Amino acid sequence: MKLSKTRRAVFAGLVLLFALPLFVAAQSGEIVLKWPCIWVGKDSKAPAIAEIVAAFNAANAGKIRVEIEPQPDYNAYEQKVRTAIMAGMAPGDIFTLKLNASTKDFYTSKLLLDFNEDLTGDWRKSFDAGAVTQSTIRGKLKTLPFETAILPIWYNGDLMKKAGVAKIPATMDELWAAMDKMKAAGMYPSSQMSGDTNAWTSMIWFSWFAVSNGGPDVWDKPFTDKAFVDAAKTIKRIFESYTTPDAIGAGAGVSGGHFLAGRTVIFSNGPWYAGRADLKATSFFPSITIAPVPSTGGYKNILISRLQANIAAGATADKARHDAIIKFLKFLTNKPNMARLAEVSGGMYAVNSGFVPKDNELQKQFYDMANKGYETAADLEAALGAEATLEFTQQLSALALGKITPEQFCGLVEKKIDR
Amino acid sequence: MTKKKGANHPWIIVYMLPLAVFFTAFFIFPLVFNVSTSMMKWKGGGEMTWNNFANYGKLFQDDTFLLSMKNNVIWALSQGFIQIPLATIVALILARNPRGWKLMRTIYFLPNVISTVAIAKVWTALYNPQFGVINGILKSLGLGGARNWLGDMSTALPAIILMTVIYIGYFMIIILASIMNIPKELYEAAEIDGATKMQQEFRITIPMIRGTLATAITLAMAYGMRHFETTYLMTGGGPAYSTSTMGIALYLKMDALRYGEASAAGIILILLGTLVIVAIRRALGKSDPMTEAAQ
Numbered sequence: 279m280k281l282s283k284t285r286r287a288v289f290a291g292l293v294l295l296f297a298l299p300l301f302v303a304a305q306s307g308e309i310v311l312k313w314p315c316i317w318v319g320k321d322s323k324a325p326a327i328a329e330i331v332a333a334f335n336a337a338n339a340g341k342i343r344v345e346i347e348p349q350p351d352y353n354a355y356e357q358k359v360r361t362a363i364m365a366g367m368a369p370g371d372i373f374t375l376k377l378n379a380s381t382k383d384f385y386t387s388k389l390l391l392d393f394n395e396d397l398t399g400d401w402r403k404s405f406d407a408g409a410v411t412q413s414t415i416r417g418k419l420k421t422l423p424f425e426t427a428i429l430p431i432w433y434n435g436d437l438m439k440k441a442g443v444a445k446i447p448a449t450m451d452e453l454w455a456a457m458d459k460m461k462a463a464g465m466y467p468s469s470q471m472s473g474d475t476n477a478w479t480s481m482i483w484f485s486w487f488a489v490s491n492g493g494p495d496v497w498d499k500p501f502t503d504k505a506f507v508d509a510a511k512t513i514k515r516i517f518e519s520y521t522t523p524d525a526i527g528a529g530a531g532v533s534g535g536h537f538l539a540g541r542t543v544i545f546s547n548g549p550w551y552a553g554r555a556d557l558k559a560t561s562f563f564p565s566i567t568i569a570p571v572p573s574t575g576g577y578k579n580i581l582i583s584r585l586q587a588n589i590a591a592g593a594t595a596d597k598a599r600h601d602a603i604i605k606f607l608k609f610l611t612n613k614p615n616m617a618r619l620a621e622v623s624g625g626m627y628a629v630n631s632g633f634v635p636k637d638n639e640l641q642k643q644f645y646d647m648a649n650k651g652y653e654t655a656a657d658l659e660a661a662l663g664a665e666a667t668l669e670f671t672q673q674l675s676a677l678a679l680g681k682i683t684p685e686q687f688c689g690l691v692e693k694k695i696d697r
Numbered sequence: 698m699t700k701k702k703g704a705n706h707p708w709i710i711v712y713m714l715p716l717a718v719f720f721t722a723f724f725i726f727p728l729v730f731n732v733s734t735s736m737m738k739w740k741g742g743g744e745m746t747w748n749n750f751a752n753y754g755k756l757f758q759d760d761t762f763l764l765s766m767k768n769n770v771i772w773a774l775s776q777g778f779i780q781i782p783l784a785t786i787v788a789l790i791l792a793r794n795p796r797g798w799k800l801m802r803t804i805y806f807l808p809n810v811i812s813t814v815a816i817a818k819v820w821t822a823l824y825n826p827q828f829g830v831i832n833g834i835l836k837s838l839g840l841g842g843a844r845n846w847l848g849d850m851s852t853a854l855p856a857i858i859l860m861t862v863i864y865i866g867y868f869m870i871i872i873l874a875s876i877m878n879i880p881k882e883l884y885e886a887a888e889i890d891g892a893t894k895m896q897q898e899f900r901i902t903i904p905m906i907r908g909t910l911a912t913a914i915t916l917a918m919a920y921g922m923r924h925f926e927t928t929y930l931m932t933g934g935g936p937a938y939s940t941s942t943m944g945i946a947l948y949l950k951m952d953a954l955r956y957g958e959a960s961a962a963g964i965i966l967i968l969l970g971t972l973v974i975v976a977i978r979r980a981l982g983k984s985d986p987m988t989e990a991a992q
Binding site: 360 | 740741743744761825826827843845847848849850853932933934935936937938949951952953954955956
């Protein structure tokens with residue numbers, strides 16, 4: 279088959295058009311780092327992340343370029359990361375991971391870069407030492423702690439006043455009495471849920487109860503331990519008497535929606551929720567107060583906290599690429615950038631940036647609570663992993679409906695814990 | 698000039714090759730891979746180690762997985778023996794061309810072109826104990842208060858099965874098309890013989906569309922066996938696994954990074970699905986009178 283001169287010219291032009299950028303990139307020696315990133319679109323971190331990446335690219339023009347691959351859906355992002363690792367590929371040069379008892383298995387993968395040799399000197403000192411220890415598994419540091427969270431409970435101050443509750447309950451007796459007053463005033467005292475894969479809101483409450491009953495190391499005990507059985511009794515009581523009728527089976531959207539709509543007085547979530555525009559738009563936003571859940575057992579002043587997002591990188595034998603990854607991560611986690619990120623997003627981070635919130639009172643409360651020097655303990659999901667958390671979630675409905683006893687509930691969850 | 702039988706064989710192979718390659722790459726290979734990983738301990742990140750049939754053993758000892766299997770069979774039966782009879786009744790009525798039948802046909806089919814997510818969200822709202830329309834109607838009739846339809850272990854599964862009735866339009870269209878192909882002379886002759894409309898339906902229409910009904914029931918049951926989306930969106934398999942299906946169990950195993958067990962669940966789903974479909978084909982396996990008539 280013979281091509282006409284014109285066709286040959288068009289064909290050659292097209293080949294050049296597509297091949298030229300590749301040729302130029304190869305000749306220039308520019309290293310392109312792919313970052314499948316969740317902090318895009320409407321995410322509260324998106325503007326700061328975009329600024330940081332743009333600044334890095336400008337400073338390293340022609341040498342290193344970081345390309346963000348937007349992944350705005352949290353679940354889809356996690357699935358992408360898991361599927362890629364499972365299929366034997368790193369999800370990107372840089373990516374994030376929720377480190378918990380299930381995902382720690384990824385530390386056995388050779389696809390992930392071990393930061394142990396790179397995280398030294400001042401860079402290491404800039405990270406919260408406890409968070410680095412939590413991210414180190416069997417001597418390997420295959421993810422860097424990045425976003426952290428404390429998970430207190432939130433009180434709608436306006437509704438509390440209306441119900442005649444004058445102060446934040448400090449003991450469980452005071453909490454029960456306050457919730458009785460809220461009920462008497464026609465309010466639903468607390469947002470609870472037993473849906474999704476982690477019963478997020480209620481899982482936080484349960485974690486507080488379990489830790490205050492059994493101490494910060496409670497997750498090492500069998501789930502049939504009295505600390506958990508008593509925690510199950512307490513959460514059952516809340517479901518039976520102090521929450522909305524749709525709590526059983528409800529997801530995080532429903533649970534949070536009740537609080538946002540002013541239908542519930544008490545809620546539980548992390549600091550990122552404080553940055554939500556729809557929360558800031560409520561009339562009661564300035565009245566919100568956060569506090570620890572009153573202790574139900576012998577342990578007090580232990581905050582429930584977690585590593586919300588860790589940063590991982592694809593392992594590479596190419597030294598130049600490895601150095602480029604480290605250079606970018608050092609830039610990302612430097613003090614000014616982390617302070618900017620904290621300011622814009624309302625989140626909390628494992629890098630000590632010296633940031634102190636000024637304008638957002640709720641965010642300030644989170645920082646104050648975190649800086650009080652409380653001992654911290656992990657929540658159930660972070661400590662026991664996905665399968666045990668799923669069982670907790672599913673059986674929480676049966677517990678709340680009275681189909682199983684707290685002892686049976688704990689026995690069922692224990693069966694799913696991979697020790 | 699007559700060609701020898703089979704003279705086109707080389708071309709048949711050429712024509713089939715792309716599909717064969719595609720089918721091998723995207724069905725046969727994943728299936729073989731799935732079978733092998735179902736006999737491995739594999740958590741995604743680390744080593745894959747053989748554990749023979751341990752994953753299967755674990756699943757069969759798991760009450761919640763057995764409940765999911767039971768729910769799958771319930772789904773298959775409900776799709777085959779609730780949806781198809783309803784679709785048949787509607788098709789029989791519309792086949793008589795009542796006024797506005799074309800509009801009704803479109804309305805019945807409409808849910809099949811609307812996003813499953815949207816429909817699931819709407820029905821979740823309808824079932825809401827506080828603000829749902831269903832409780833509102835029942836309350837106005839004095840028939841109860843704030844029942845949490847999707848949060849109660851005894852009502853969650855029936856509530857979701859009930860909502861899938863809105864999908865009867867798909868099979869209604871298939872059955873209606875089949876009815877439309879029945880020769881009109883048969884009905885004319887029956888009328889001359891004094892047969893009532895009801896007798897015509899039972900003695901002519903139903904027997905004549907038997908083959909289509911068998912196919913529709915098989916397809917509906919196959920859809921039932923692989924049921925996932927609506928339930929996952931509405932309840933996530935809860936409360937307490939009461940609405941879980943094998944598809945959901947498989948997904949949740951993957952979510953918990955239990956890939957070996959998830960693969961085993963997938964293989965069991967394929968085997969159970971095949972068993973149910975073969976059984977139903979055998980039970981309904983008589984030949985199609987329409988096809989016989991055509992021959």
